[in-house]
Amino acid sequence: MKQIDLLLTGIGSLYTPEGTQPRYGEEMGRIRETTGAAVAIEQGRIALAGKEDEVIATLAGIHIAETIDAGGRMVTPGLVDPHTHLVHAGSREHELAMKRSGVPYLDILAQGGGILSTVKSTRTASEQELYDKAGRSLDEMLLQGVTTIEAKSGYGLSLETELKQLRVSRRLHDTHPVDVVSTFMGAHAVPEEYKGRSDDFVDLVIRDMLPAVAEEGLAEFCDVFCEEGVFNVEQSRRILEEGKRFGLQPKIHADEIVPLGGSDLAGEVGAVSAEHLLTTTDQGLSSLAAGNVVPVLLPGTSFNLGLSHHARARDMIDKFRLPVALSTDYNPGSCPTESIQLIIMLASLNLKMTPEEILTACTLNAAAAIGRAGDIGSIEPGKRADLTIFDAPNLAYLPYHFGINHTFGVIKNGTPVAWNRTLTEKGGIAR
Numbered sequence: 064m065k066q067i068d069l070l071l072t073g074i075g076s077l078y079t080p081e082g083t084q085p086r087y088g089e090e091m092g093r094i095r096e097t098t099g100a101a102v103a104i105e106q107g108r109i110a111l112a113g114k115e116d117e118v119i120a121t122l123a124g125i126h127i128a129e130t131i132d133a134g135g136r137m138v139t140p141g142l143v144d145p146h147t148h149l150v151h152a153g154s155r156e157h158e159l160a161m162k163r164s165g166v167p168y169l170d171i172l173a174q175g176g177g178i179l180s181t182v183k184s185t186r187t188a189s190e191q192e193l194y195d196k197a198g199r200s201l202d203e204m205l206l207q208g209v210t211t212i213e214a215k216s217g218y219g220l221s222l223e224t225e226l227k228q229l230r231v232s233r234r235l236h237d238t239h240p241v242d243v244v245s246t247f248m249g250a251h252a253v254p255e256e257y258k259g260r261s262d263d264f265v266d267l268v269i270r271d272m273l274p275a276v277a278e279e280g281l282a283e284f285c286d287v288f289c290e291e292g293v294f295n296v297e298q299s300r301r302i303l304e305e306g307k308r309f310g311l312q313p314k315i316h317a318d319e320i321v322p323l324g325g326s327d328l329a330g331e332v333g334a335v336s337a338e339h340l341l342t343t344t345d346q347g348l349s350s351l352a353a354g355n356v357v358p359v360l361l362p363g364t365s366f367n368l369g370l371s372h373h374a375r376a377r378d379m380i381d382k383f384r385l386p387v388a389l390s391t392d393y394n395p396g397s398c399p400t401e402s403i404q405l406i407i408m409l410a411s412l413n414l415k416m417t418p419e420e421i422l423t424a425c426t427l428n429a430a431a432a433i434g435r436a437g438d439i440g441s442i443e444p445g446k447r448a449d450l451t452i453f454d455a456p457n458l459a460y461l462p463y464h465f466g467i468n469h470t471f472g473v474i475k476n477g478t479p480v481a482w483n484r485t486l487t488e489k490g491g492i493a494r
């Protein structure tokens with residue numbers, strides 16, 4: 064240690080999972096709690112974390128450039144949101160009445176609405192318009208305590224418009240404090256011009272889109288909406304296998320509405336994660352466990368679709384020892400919210416996860432779902448100094464006191480980007 068750039072003192076309680084691998088099953092409940100803690104940061108990374116008096120004693124003789132007092136507040140790793148459809152244009156409140164009257168999600172899509180409605184607006188929007196809108200959502204996520212997200216394409220569904228979305232994600236990653244990890248999801252829906260010809264559209268994704276995305280280095284992951292009336296298991300397999308040839312790691316929207324077998328496929332193709340999983344069978348869960356796939360649960364989506372069933376988080380954790388992660392699924396249709404804290408509440412209410420499991424699912428396991436458990440997701444020496452400071456007395460308070468934002472401040476790569484509930488001059492987009 065040459066010098067400490069930032070010392071965060073006065074932490075009432077520091078909560079963190081530990082390690083550089085996802086936490087499985089009952090390990091998800093193991094959270095290290097340190098009261099009266101401090102974190103020392105050097106060059107954007109954590110140098111030391113522990114009891115304040117011990118940290119200060121270890122730092123004797125080392126120059127400390129800046130000290131900030133957390134005022135007795137609670138600190139966790141910066142939250143990670145591993146499944147969002149961040150970049151899109153328009154909104155779909157015009158479908159609200161239809162949804163509330165009971166028209167199913169897939170029926171709205173089949174009528175040319177839903178995802179296809181957002182495709183229309185996204186195709187005509189300029190890169191700048193997409194950037195500005197997504198940037199505002201990213202600010203919102205940051206103010207919720209989120210420091211890294213994943214963002215999927217899939218509202219262009221043509222070569223140029225998919226590339227446009229992914230370029231916006233990359234520009235946001237480069238200019239906004241929140242890290243944006245990109246996923247190519249050209250197979251999010253079958254566009255109007257390919258209606259009834261989904262195999263031809265799959266050919267287009269494979270022949271034209273995958274090579275172009277890989278050539279420009281625009282994505283790390285490839286995702287498919289494997290669902291009845293969208294892409295079947297065989298089509299999904301083709302896309303994910305071809306994606307691997309182009310260096311894109313597979314992810315899959317699986318068993319959201321109909322249990323088609325997307326989870327089995329996730330295990331077979333070695334997917335990094337499988338998402339939704341509202342209707343997954345025991346066989347599907349076994350396949351996820353055998354394939355080391357991270358299940359990403361999206362309780363905001365089942366809530367907002369008004370479903371009475373939820374992902375089987377307790378079985379996943381208790382019976383199948385899976386490393387469950389949580390995410391907003393932020394998108395303009397099934398889950399229009401940037402609020403990870405709403406998801407924390409719903410994970411407690413509907414998934415029956417404990418506050419400790421929820422923290423692991425929103426940090427280390429969420430990081431694992433985007434291949435970053437070695438770099439973020441816990442407060443330990445060597446990891447990126449991404450920290451969220453909450454105005455909350457303890458961990459259980461987050462799912463307990465719901466509907467408000469508990470985040471007081473956020474430190475990203477060692478820099479305070481939000482403080483006293485507002486973005487600092489280092490927060491937001493560099494405009």
Ligand code: NIG
Pocket residue numbers: 148177178181288316319364392394395396397398
């Ligand atoms: O993850 N299910 C598919 N995709 C999104 C919804 C996209 C939309 O409705 O615009 C999801 O829920």
Ligand code: FE
Pocket residue numbers: 146147148316392394
């Ligand atoms: Fe999604």
